[in-house]
């Protein structure tokens with residue numbers, strides 16, 4: 001964003017320069033805009049590159065940084081960068097990046113120290129961005145690096161030493177080597193999209209519209225979902241009228257309880273990715289052997305596991321299958337559907 005802004009400021013300057021030599025008359029007639037002054041451009045032109053280019057003159061020490069940090073930053077980020085309440089953690093977290101819930105901090109995650117200087121100068125303190133002097137930012141940056149055990153306490157940070165700091169996770173950033181990432185655009189004899197087979201989708205995430213009719217995937221399931229929706233509606237209306245509904249043409253669905261029928265769309269949209277095939281060690285729907293021991297625990301336990309998440313012998317069931325937007329009731333209905341379809 002800042003880069004393009006810089007460009008447009010430069011364009012303005014350039015435009016103005018041209019206007020002066022050529023079409024001055026017109027510019028004056030319109031009487032709008034003003035040439036950005038060198039000072040104005042400098043005010044925006046504050047990005048800093050990993051090699052330190054763009055750093056202002058100055059230096060800062062861990063020692064002075066400590067006092068400034070305590071004054072301006074610790075109320076939110078904690079005295080030691082541990083983060084107060086839900087404010088971001090700035091230190092620690094090393095070796096957590098491969099965990100399910102990594103602690104991403106300046107020390108554990110950020111690839112370049114230059115970003116730290118840039119970020120603090122640009123955006124912090126949260127309530128008063130750009131209020132610190134360049135010198136103060138040097139002190140505080142040094143201190144945050146110290147909190148992360150990246151520099152010693154006698155370290156002095158300046159525009160030369162900053163670029164020499166190697167951040168612990170620098171090598172964690174690399175160009176994705178997987179071959180399909182470097183796909184070149186196909187210009188002729190391309191694969192027919194109709195022949196492409198999508199093996200798994202997430203409702204609300206995978207775009208619809210590329211699906212092969214009848215394929216064992218999404219379209220199938222998105223449409224099935226609508227079908228279920230209309231069936232559910234029929235059942236609902238019929239129950240108001242006091243009628244029994246045999247869900248015409250839906251043999252399997254007809255055998256399900258109302259609750260299970262109501263749960264099918266949720267299952268299709270949120271649970272099938274794993275439970276449709278047994279992915280990541282999940283009990284596959286329809287596989288009675290996999291479900292029997294679980295069913296013995298009783299519905300309440302299973303529903304509890306599905307809502308709160310559960311880490312058992314075969315894998316990890318994420319809370320609500322990762323779809324925290326679902327209500328407890330929807331999850332309960334989905335479990336009913338899964339269980340009744342697996343007996």
Ligand code: HEC
Nearest residue numbers: 072073075076087088104105106119120124125126127140
């Ligand atoms: C009022 C609370 C508050 C104060 C005070 C504050 N910050 Fe922040 N800080 C935040 C919030 C909120 C974010 C996350 C902003 C975002 O993600 O858009 C943040 C993000 C950061 C980050 C990036 C963290 C990351 O890993 O993404 C750094 C570094 C940081 N602050 C440093 C500082 C420093 C240094 C100071 C003192 C000069 C400071 N902050 C003062 C609230 C605060």
Ligand code: HEC
Nearest residue numbers: 270271274281282294305306312313314315316317321334
């Ligand atoms: C990312 C994959 C994944 C998704 C998505 C997922 N599950 Fe699971 N689920 C699992 C795994 C793995 C297990 C087995 C955990 C174990 O027993 O080790 C499991 C187990 C279960 C169990 C059995 C719990 C028990 O007590 O034995 C239920 C019930 C369940 N899931 C319901 C759901 C529902 C409902 C949804 C959708 C809202 C859902 N799951 C979505 C992976 C998933």
